[in-house]
Amino acid sequence: MTDFAQTKALFDLPEGVIYLDGNSLGPLPSAAPAAMQKVMHDEWGKMLITGWNKAGWMAQPARVGDRIARLIGAEPGHVVMGDTLSIKLYQALASALEMRPDRRVVLSDSGNFPSDLYMAQGLLKSLGRDYELRVVPPEDVAAHITDEIAVLMLTEVDYRTGRLHDMRALTEAAHAAGALTVWDLAHTAGATEVQLAENKADFAVGCTYKYLNGGPGAPAFIYVAPRHADTARPALSGWLGHEAPFAFDLDYRPGAGIERMRVGTPPVLALAALETSLDIWDLTTMSEIRAASQSLTALFIEEVENRCPDLALATPRDPAQRGSQVSFRFENGYAAMQALIARGVIGDFRAPDIMRFGVTPLYIDAADVRAAAETLEDVMKNRLWDDPAYQTRAAVT
């Protein structure tokens, strides 16, 4: 059994703050700064170029990928780190599309994170040849899986509402129609008990700065199912995905398996910070996290609904259908969220009217959830959003 009081103590959480935004940027693991010092002084500083061998930097993307594989139900040796989520999404989609050369439609939904849609638009425009990105409402996805579809590209958990897609059913339907799947796990990894291998996902990508607490701009990951790993062509064919990077051949030959999805030089410092967070993840299992998360999100919904009648729940009430966040709609949501943040409860806002709260059992407990609901009640009952100071939009909302 995970001792969540123990894991909470391993984060550096500011005094007096309840942090319900770990679905956007996870907090600092207390061990991360010292670990980073060590990497900077003892590896970069002392080993210099020899760190690629001596400190294992070259193997770091696969080593870290394996630690993430456990959290997303992937086969060991089939996840590798690097780049950003947008880049990894592009890479996965480009590979998947080539595996269905006779089809031209990418199916996605309007609950997908916009960057995924943008990257797909950019790729399809480059490909030309009548490619189409078909975007339907999340609830209509299943009905649109036809034999026209080359790739079903979805984010499993809706970044605004927290609605969780049924990965197993949709993947099955896609396969039955002859399509491949690209799953974005941005709000899944570290949040729900996803089973990539069991659900027969084809490609998956995700980021590590949200629930996985890797730090601002931490690297992304990509998963390719073993049955595709040695045949998928990486459109982003960089030297570190080459069969023999240090032969410096003029022609590209893809490396074995997931290694071919590497592109350029790995972000060693950022991966080092992420590794300290994965040490905390090693203390738990996703099934325990999922159970705790469902209980905490249910508690938060109950507390807020009892205290704040003006907020409309945007997240599915059925715990099996939501990720690890709770969202409420409120027309003055932006200002209300600023008022809440000023009182030490940090959530965030997503246009047009969503107040969003991430629930992260590693460092958020029932007492935090109750206290957050109380503070939110104070904001709502006293119409604190009326203060003009809370209405000026910041650059990043």
Place this chain on the structure above:
Amino acid sequence: MTDFAQTKALFDLPEGVIYLDGNSLGPLPSAAPAAMQKVMHDEWGKMLITGWNKAGWMAQPARVGDRIARLIGAEPGHVVMGDTLSIKLYQALASALEMRPDRRVVLSDSGNFPSDLYMAQGLLKSLGRDYELRVVPPEDVAAHITDEIAVLMLTEVDYRTGRLHDMRALTEAAHAAGALTVWDLAHTAGATEVQLAENKADFAVGCTYKYLNGGPGAPAFIYVAPRHADTARPALSGWLGHEAPFAFDLDYRPGAGIERMRVGTPPVLALAALETSLDIWDLTTMSEIRAASQSLTALFIEEVENRCPDLALATPRDPAQRGSQVSFRFENGYAAMQALIARGVIGDFRAPDIMRFGVTPLYIDAADVRAAAETLEDVMKNRLWDDPAYQTRAAVT
């Protein structure tokens, strides 16, 4: 006048080591670990998600880009940071190709860094439609610039020999033939006095972990000439290159100017490390660096040629035609380099027979260069490469 003894003192160089591999991975700026601590504790730790506004993380890629712009002769506001060099090369090439829709040939040379060729191969294969990557010997590039060429894609300084292309002449020739240019500045930025604006380069990309000392896997940069910046279409169209990232629209609309070349969430920690190195760069100018570099590379050539008759100079003798490295060919070069490294002089080896030495005036002086040549003489005269211990290849060479 730059005081290079002062800049040298700002790096954390291991005792007893002469580091001639700053063209592969620059050393640790002494201020970097403390600066990183501050960012981790005071920004990530204390500000959490609000760091995007409060700590200026969102503006960091452009702010850092401007500091690099000065070092590469670019107009302020036209360089932005992110991703890896391979990704930025892909992005620049894809944009450039679309600006010449009636042409199908990318011209490059066999002295280009292989990853650039690989990325181009990957892109062109995706585009299909008879695209061709034409690779010619470096000395033949000018003769192959014809009106078939859509994009001339070159690395300015050859990673093996240190040979420097004539950016001005080749760019002029490309433009005269109606082609665009993509310049890779991997061995240029911080090494030579490049003038992107003056030479009318169209696109340029580079990395920051070599001469710029940003740390292992530090982020890349991209430059787009002002005349193209508002029209180039980013094939890698991520949300942070969107006109309004936080509007979360479903359709991509490119941001203004160089901002559209941003893709995903910026690597905040890695950029913070790079910034401490740029503080050192602020103490000098590229014209002073170039003068010091030319004098040091000349000295190293002279010393080594006098002492080691078995080594054949692979770098142009004319200082105007070389970057900031010196390379020698030697059939036992791999083992000889290992023997040299074991004696505290760190250079590197590039297949098939190149011993490579980076010269970096920020922290390498004439005494270092002389001492390195003496140690190399010892390795050569005593055939130290014969020791089998030096002949086992490491994973990364």
